[in-house]
Amino acid sequence: MSEKTILVWFRNDLRIHDNEILLEATQKAAIIVPVFCFDPRHFTQTVYHTQKTGGFRTQFLLESVADLKSSFQKMGGDLLIKIGKPEEIIPQICKAYKVDEVFHHREVASEETEVSSLTEDALWKLKINLKHFIGHTLYHKEDLPFPIKDIPDVFTSFRKKVERESIIKPSIATPNKIIVPQNLEESVIPTAQDLGIDISPKDSRSVLDFKGGETEGLKRLKYYLWDTNLLQKYKLTRNGLIGGDYSSKLSAWLTAGCLSPREIYWEIKKYEKERGANESTYWLIFELLWRDYFRFMFKKHSGTFFREGGFKGVKPEVAPNQQELFEKWKNGETGLPFIDANMKELNLTGFMSNRGRQNVASYLVKDLKVNWTWGAAYFEEKLIDYNPASNWGNWAYIAGVGNDPRENRYFNIPKQAKDYDPKAEYMKLWLPELGALKPEELHQKQ
Numbered sequence: 001m002s003e004k005t006i007l008v009w010f011r012n013d014l015r016i017h018d019n020e021i022l023l024e025a026t027q028k029a030a031i032i033v034p035v036f037c038f039d040p041r042h043f044t045q046t047v048y049h050t051q052k053t054g055g056f057r058t059q060f061l062l063e064s065v066a067d068l069k070s071s072f073q074k075m076g077g078d079l080l081i082k083i084g085k086p087e088e089i090i091p092q093i094c095k096a097y098k099v100d101e102v103f104h105h106r107e108v109a110s111e112e113t114e115v116s117s118l119t120e121d122a123l124w125k126l127k128i129n130l131k132h133f134i135g136h137t138l139y140h141k142e143d144l145p146f147p148i149k150d151i152p153d154v155f156t157s158f159r160k161k162v163e164r165e166s167i168i169k170p171s172i173a174t175p176n177k178i179i180v181p182q183n184l185e186e187s188v189i190p191t192a193q194d195l196g197i198d199i200s201p202k203d204s205r206s207v208l209d210f211k212g213g214e215t216e217g218l219k220r221l222k223y224y225l226w227d228t229n230l231l232q233k234y235k236l237t238r239n240g241l242i243g244g245d246y247s248s249k250l251s252a253w254l255t256a257g258c259l260s261p262r263e264i265y266w267e268i269k270k271y272e273k274e275r276g277a278n279e280s281t282y283w284l285i286f287e288l289l290w291r292d293y294f295r296f297m298f299k300k301h302s303g304t305f306f307r308e309g310g311f312k313g314v315k316p317e318v319a320p321n322q323q324e325l326f327e328k329w330k331n332g333e334t335g336l337p338f339i340d341a342n343m344k345e346l347n348l349t350g351f352m353s354n355r356g357r358q359n360v361a362s363y364l365v366k367d368l369k370v371n372w373t374w375g376a377a378y379f380e381e382k383l384i385d386y387n388p389a390s391n392w393g394n395w396a397y398i399a400g401v402g403n404d405p406r407e408n409r410y411f412n413i414p415k416q417a418k419d420y421d422p423k424a425e426y427m428k429l430w431l432p433e434l435g436a437l438k439p440e441e442l443h444q445k446q
């Protein structure tokens with residue numbers, strides 16, 4: 001090992017397992033400086049007058065960073081935590097600790113890649129290299145059977161070719177020891193208040209008491225596979241609405257990088273070997289492929305996913321009173337119990353099921369005829385698992401300006417409510433004022 005010092009810049013990869021930047025740094029350098037920056041730009045207002053990061057995700061992030069710090073301390077090191085812009089902070093740390101190189105994971109959305117570029121430029125002035133790694137997806141870009149620019153815009157074509165012709169690499173080993181500079185300054189986790197964010201109290205109806213961090217993420221994975229065998233019926237339950245068990249609930253940990261998708265994949269493979277494979281065990285991998293797909297689509301089409309016309313360039317029609325309609329939608333006051341119940345759940349817990357997300361998004365765009373980007377920005381603030389590619393990709397898909405091969409996909413809300421909430425249990429859970437009504441009466445209100 002050389003006498004090098006490498007700075008490992010953590011962002012959405014808050015874990016020590018299957019983390020190439022961490023392992024390679026420990027193998028190539030005598031000393032490493034693990035750093036996390038709370039970037040103030042993540043805690044400001046957006047052009048949509050929403051908060052970029054709301055209370056639920058802020059809380060989850062703070063817990064995730066705390067868990068990573070604690071893991072490093074157990075390994076004999078520490079995590080240096082700063083509040084500030086990475087392009088200013090990282091070069092300062094490099095000077096202070098005589099860093100030779102900086103490692104980080106590449107992102108796909110424009111704001112994140114811009115921060116990487118700015119940091120790279122600032123480091124370059126110090127003659128320090130910023131090395132880019134790929135570590136957020138199941139499949140690595142270089143293992144795909146096509147260059148990014150030729151990735152099919154239709155998911156099924158992408159999936160079939162990738163499943164046939166690509167490989168998923170094994171997970172990377174976890175280092176058991178790290179050496180940080182002896183004089184590494186002490187740093188503390190900020191509070192949400194320090195970041196200017198209000199934390200809402202937890203609602204006991206939340207599907208899960210989400211707690212950020214790799215430790216909790218791995219615990220949830222173990223629960224869903226090994227402790228309960230819930231994976232075995234995932235395909236049958238995944239459209240559920242109530243409680244922790246109908247789907248994996250791994251999304252928030254995946255988004256913060258507390259869990260690696262590859263680790264989940266290999267754990268499922270192990271599970272299939274020991275307890276049997278079926279359509280459900282495959283289906284969780286299938287869903288992870290959707291996650292990969294939207295990331296690759298972001299790489300291919302970049303900022304176009306944030307435009308109202310999407311990558312088709314045609315804006316959907318909007319209503320003249322869309323502002324008023326949007327306010328009602330946001331607050332769960334549309335008068336449609338199925339929509340309102342889902343929005344209440346989102347507002348009070350930071351989570352909404354996939355079925356719910358599809359319905360409220362479709363309703364906003366297709367029925368209320370409101371600018372879909374407002375809805376996407378609202379989700380960005382509220383969701384505990386928000387990430388740019390999954391959120392804006394799914395929204396664009398539903399708005400009909402993304403990569404949905406079906407023209408005019410439409411969710412019939414009354415029918416969806418009947419199919420997925422036949423006894424109206426979900427609607428009554430979030431709208432207790434409707435408790436006295438019979439399910440049939442409630443369905444008639446849709």
Ligand SMILES: Cc1cc2nc3c(=O)[nH]c(=O)nc-3n(C[C@H](O)[C@H](O)[C@H](O)COP(=O)(O)OP(=O)(O)OC[C@H]3O[C@@H](n4cnc5c(N)ncnc54)[C@H](O)[C@@H]3O)c2cc1C
Pocket residue numbers: 238247248249250251252254255284287288290291292294352353354355357358361379383385386387388390391392394395398
């Ligand atoms: C309008 C809209 C916005 C969305 N925004 C986000 C978002 O910001 N962040 C996010 O992680 N997911 C988003 N999703 C996808 C999906 O709804 C959530 O990933 C899922 O509900 C999370 O619950 P789970 O972990 O229990 O999922 P499971 O059903 O257990 O799925 C396992 C994992 O597969 C991935 N996945 C599943 N469905 C999708 C999908 N449609 N697109 C991409 N990845 C998927 C997720 O990582 C998920 O954790 C959005 C979907 C819609 C329709």
